[in-house]
Amino acid sequence: MSEEQAHPEKEEHGKKEFTIIVNSTPKPWNDDEISYDQVVKLAFPNAAPNEEFTVAYTMAEGKKKDGNLVKGQKVRITNGTSFDVDKTTNS
Amino acid sequence: MERRSMSTKLLTLDNHLKRLQEEEYNVEIRSNHLLVHDVPYLNERHEAKYGTIVSTLEVNGDVIISPLTQHVVFFTGEQPFKNDGSKFTFASPVTPYDIIPGLKVYFQFSTKPSPDRGYDNYYDKMTRYITLLSNEAMAVDSNVTPKTYATIHDNDVDSVFRYRDTASGRAGISAINAKLSSHKVAIVGLGGTGSYILDLIAKTPVREIHIYDGDEFLQHNAFRAPGAASIKDLNRSKKVHYYFRIYSNMRYGIIPHSHHVDESCIDLLKAVDFVFLSIDRNPIKRVIIDKLVSLNIPFIDCGMGVSKANEKLRGTIRITSCTPSKTDHLSTRIKYDNQSENEYETNIQVADLNALNAVFAVIKWKKMCRFYNDGCQEHHMTYSVSSNIIANEDSLETQS
Numbered sequence: 001m002s003e004e005q006a007h008p009e010k011e012e013h014g015k016k017e018f019t020i021i022v023n024s025t026p027k028p029w030n031d032d033e034i035s036y037d038q039v040v041k042l043a044f045p046n047a048a049p050n051e052e053f054t055v056a057y058t059m060a061e062g063k064k065k066d067g068n069l070v071k072g073q074k075v076r077i078t079n080g081t082s083f084d085v086d087k088t089t090n091s
Numbered sequence: 092m093e094r095r096s097m098s099t100k101l102l103t104l105d106n107h108l109k110r111l112q113e114e115e116y117n118v119e120i121r122s123n124h125l126l127v128h129d130v131p132y133l134n135e136r137h138e139a140k141y142g143t144i145v146s147t148l149e150v151n152g153d154v155i156i157s158p159l160t161q162h163v164v165f166f167t168g169e170q171p172f173k174n175d176g177s178k179f180t181f182a183s184p185v186t187p188y189d190i191i192p193g194l195k196v197y198f199q200f201s202t203k204p205s206p207d208r209g210y211d212n213y214y215d216k217m218t219r220y221i222t223l224l225s226n227e228a229m230a231v232d233s234n235v236t237p238k239t240y241a242t243i244h245d246n247d248v249d250s251v252f253r254y255r256d257t258a259s260g261r262a263g264i265s266a267i268n269a270k271l272s273s274h275k276v277a278i279v280g281l282g283g284t285g286s287y288i289l290d291l292i293a294k295t296p297v298r299e300i301h302i303y304d305g306d307e308f309l310q311h312n313a314f315r316a317p318g319a320a321s322i323k324d325l326n327r328s329k330k331v332h333y334y335f336r337i338y339s340n341m342r343y344g345i346i347p348h349s350h351h352v353d354e355s356c357i358d359l360l361k362a363v364d365f366v367f368l369s370i371d372r373n374p375i376k377r378v379i380i381d382k383l384v385s386l387n388i389p390f391i392d393c394g395m396g397v398s399k400a401n402e403k404l405r406g407t408i409r410i411t412s413c414t415p416s417k418t419d420h421l422s423t424r425i426k427y428d429n430q431s432e433n434e435y436e437t438n439i440q441v442a443d444l445n446a447l448n449a450v451f452a453v454i455k456w457k458k459m460c461r462f463y464n465d466g467c468q469e470h471h472m473t474y475s476v477s478s479n480i481i482a483n484e485d486s487l488e489t490q491s
Binding site: 053057058067082090 | 283284285369371372393395396397398400401405406408409437438440448471473476477478480481
């Protein structure tokens with residue numbers, strides 16, 4: 001479960017402006033990739049560092065369109081890439 | 092006449108019950124009671140009628156305990172009379188009540204073979220009452236008989252069901268369904284998700300279903316539970332007892348444990364070969380998971396998170412699976428959380444999402460049992476409600 005698996009290509013980062021969806025809310029993002037920590041911060045700016053979330057993405061750029069990010073992983077994004085960040089701890 | 096399909100398991104295990112059946116009495120075991128239907132008796136107007144005699148059934152595991160101390164039975168009919176017009180004095184009216192769901196009794200009968208001794212077995216007990224009543228009715232009408240159970244018996248003596256699973260037979264998947272039959276599963280936590288898991292597992296032929304929960308079944312639970320609880324069900328009984336009663340209408344093998352799983356009782360999980368974990372965030376979850384991994388017991392951990400966004404709900408359902416051959420994903424996938432009370436902490440749950448979480452969990456378990464083909468082999472999946480996307484992770488193939 002390495003960083004490379006989630007993001008095999010390390011390209012130079014273009015200064016682009018994207019709109020991604022985080023928990024059903026549009027957010028601007030100025031990079032073509034985003035990490036687990038960055039998505040969590042967009043969703044929950046006040047989350048404590050030790051708090052754990054399930055981060056699901058869809059419509060990502062690259063071969064794997066849909067997946068989950070865990071700490072340490074990144075994913076390439078494009079306009080409309082959508083994230084759901086939740087504590088999936090309720091039954 | 093009532094002709095109920097019947098379970099055969101206890102009937103075949105206990106010789107005295109088996110004898111009742113072999114002599115074609117219309118015997119049924121339901122909700123821990125022994126029922127003999129179609130017992131003819133004479134009512135006040137000298138008419139031959141039929142009633143059901145009901146006895147409690149003392150069972151310990153699969154062993155029937157002698158009814159020596161329980162000589163009384165209950166009766167669904169009217170006051171029984173003798174052919175000479177006199178009342179049976181052993182019959183006394185009771186305030187009518189449902190002795191088991193849907194079966195109201197009106198009389199209690201009390202007579203024993205001798206004043207200082209009860210009945211040695213259920214055959215002696217039931218036939219004594221049947222004979223006393225039906226002899227009087229047969230004296231009036233020679234066509235009546237208590238031996239009405241000449242119907243088709245279920246030859247599947249191992250069935251856990253109280254009546255035959257005709258759904259699998261009609262679909263032609265009985266053999267595939269049988270792959271599930273040897274299993275013993277536990278459901279830890281009977282909240283919204285756990286109760287729907289039980290609903291689905293109860294309809295499979297698994298041998299045992301251990302249900303664990305220390306909480307009571309309350310009004311708000313009814314809105315996130317399968318079926319439709321009546322207001323009478325909201326009587327502060329434990330969830331496990333409520334569900335045990337409901338699902339025992341259909342099958343045997345449900346074992347209620349009216350406590351949460353913690354360090355003191357975690358070894359109880361050794362009795363099963365699969366565990367569904369459907370508990371809220373709780374420090375004990377890590378203890379349970381570590382124990383299951385050390386015991387090589389496969390499990391599925393369920394969870395959901397739902398929040399409001401622009402006055403609508405959105406969220407994620409998660410199903411994480413663990414087998415002895417795949418455990419390295421647990422540390423990143425399963426969220427333990429430490430009960431922190433943040434502004435965004437929610438406990439929003441909705442019955443359909445609980446049900447969906449349960450359905451995904453049960454489908455995955457059936458894949459593990461080779462009931463369904465598993466082409467993905469994922470050990471972790473999420474369903475995002477808003478984007479309507481299932482994401483699969485941790486498949487065995489990508490494991491390096």
